[in-house]
Amino acid sequence: MTATVASHRKPRQHPLVSLTGGGSRSARTARTAATLALAGAATATTFDGTGQAVPEPTPAQVKGRVDALYQEAEVATQKYNGAKEAADTARQELSRLQDEAARRTRKLNAARGELGTMAASQYRSGGVDPTVRLLLSADPQRYLDGAAVLERAGSHQATAVAGYARRLGSVRQVRQRAEDTAERLVGTETALKKHRVTIVRKLDAAEQLLDRLTAEQRRRMAGRDNSRGGAAGDRADRGAGRGDGLLGGVPTGSGAAAAASAQAPNARAAQAVSFAYGALGKPYVWGATGPSAYDCSGLTQAAWKSGGVSLPRTTYTQVSSGPRIDRSQLAPGDLVFFYSGISHVGLYIGDGKMIHAPHPGAPVRIAPIDQMPFAAATRPA
Structure with a gap:
């Protein structure tokens, strides 16, 4: 009787299982796990607040982050400029070495031909001299390493063999230098690509942040920056500053350029200042050296080049292009550098401005x- 009553009892269900509906034991188990997971997530959202929307950054926060991204991009730009300069130099050197190797190889072949003619003549007259036979073998270096063998050759033959030896050695040296240069070029081009990717990512991130601002917020940011001379919001005034007028509240006409040039310590510095005034309003493009666009070190390089002074390409090499100048002794034309890594440069024009x-x-x-x-100041010489 007891067994009969027990057989009609319904199995007890866990409350969470009953909420998920019927089905097989495995299905109910899976639904139970999903329900617990959802419940846990809901609890975490409720108590930790992680489900709340992230507040939009303020314009000031955007500006601070954008300025930081631009500075990081400037660091990468200077590394890119250095790698590009090194790659260009290596590429030119490789081309020169390849041309030199070709010329020396032609001379080597001519010397070898002369020795071949000599060997043929000796063969017709009764045999080939052992020195020539050894030199024309598959491994002539064995002969070149044994300079004493030359003493067994006649004067004319010794001269010809010695000339071949010199040419063979020089060809090998030039080819080795070319291989080393080619290897260096590959490494430099790899670094170039890496820095390019870094720059693009930093600038894209800055652009995305600026796009989160309204047009009015960007205008206000640009207005504040213009009153200080310019910073992150300058997208609003891309064409400002050309010709006579004001830029950031500062006179920019020919009179201002002449006044600044007159205070320069020498004619070369005066010309650099005049060039920089003529570049006002031209766009910034990373890696650019003019004449239609510049990056920071490209501008200073071009300005001083107009004065007859050749500056290196990057900020961290330009800082060593002349004697260091104390900030209190700055004069128009001096290069002024910023940040601990020397990642930005400007051309001083007097009155605390650049x-x-x-x-x-x-x-x-x-x-x-x-x-x-x-960070520092330099007066190019």
Whole structure:
């Protein structure tokens, strides 16, 4: 009787299982696990607040992050410029070495032909001299390593053999230098690609942040930056600063350029200042050296080149292009450098101001030198 009653009892169900409906034991188990997971997630959202929307950054926060991204992109730009300069140099050197190797190989072949003619003549007259036979073998270096063998050859033959030896050695040296240069070029081009990717990513990130601002917020940001000489919001005034007028509240006409040039310590510096004024309003493009666009070190290089002085390409090499100048002794034409890594440079024009190429979206412009962390100053010589 007891067994009969028990057989009609329904099995007890867990409350969570009953909520998921019927089905097989395995299906109920899976649904139970899913329900527990959802419940746990809901609890985590409720108590930890992780489900709340992330607040939009303020314009000031956007500006701070954009400025940081531009500075990081500038660091990568200078590394890119250095790698590009090294790659260009290596490419030119490789081409020169390849041409030199070809010329020397032709001379080597001519010398070998002369020895072949000599060997043929000796053969017709009764045999080939052992020295010539050894030299024309598959491994002539064995002969070249044994200079004493030359003493067994006649004077004319010794001269011909010695000439061949020199040419063979020089061809091998040039070819080895060419191989080393080619290997160096491959490594430099790899670094070039790496820095290019870094720059593009930084600038894309900055652009995405700026796109989160409204047009009015960007205008206000640009207005504040223009009053200080320019920073992250300069996209709004790309064409500002050409010809006579004001840029960031600073006179930019021919009179201002002449006044700044007159205070320069020498004619070369005066010409560099005049060139920089003429570049006002031109766009920033990373890696550019003019004449239609510049990056920061490209602008200073071009300005001083107009004065007859050749500067290296990057900020961290330009800083060594002349004697260091104390900040209190700055004169128009001096190069002023910023940040601990020497990643930005401008051309001083007097009155605590410089002309520089700030960053993408901002034209070449006048700015106070105290808007960035001052690092050093140099007077090119």
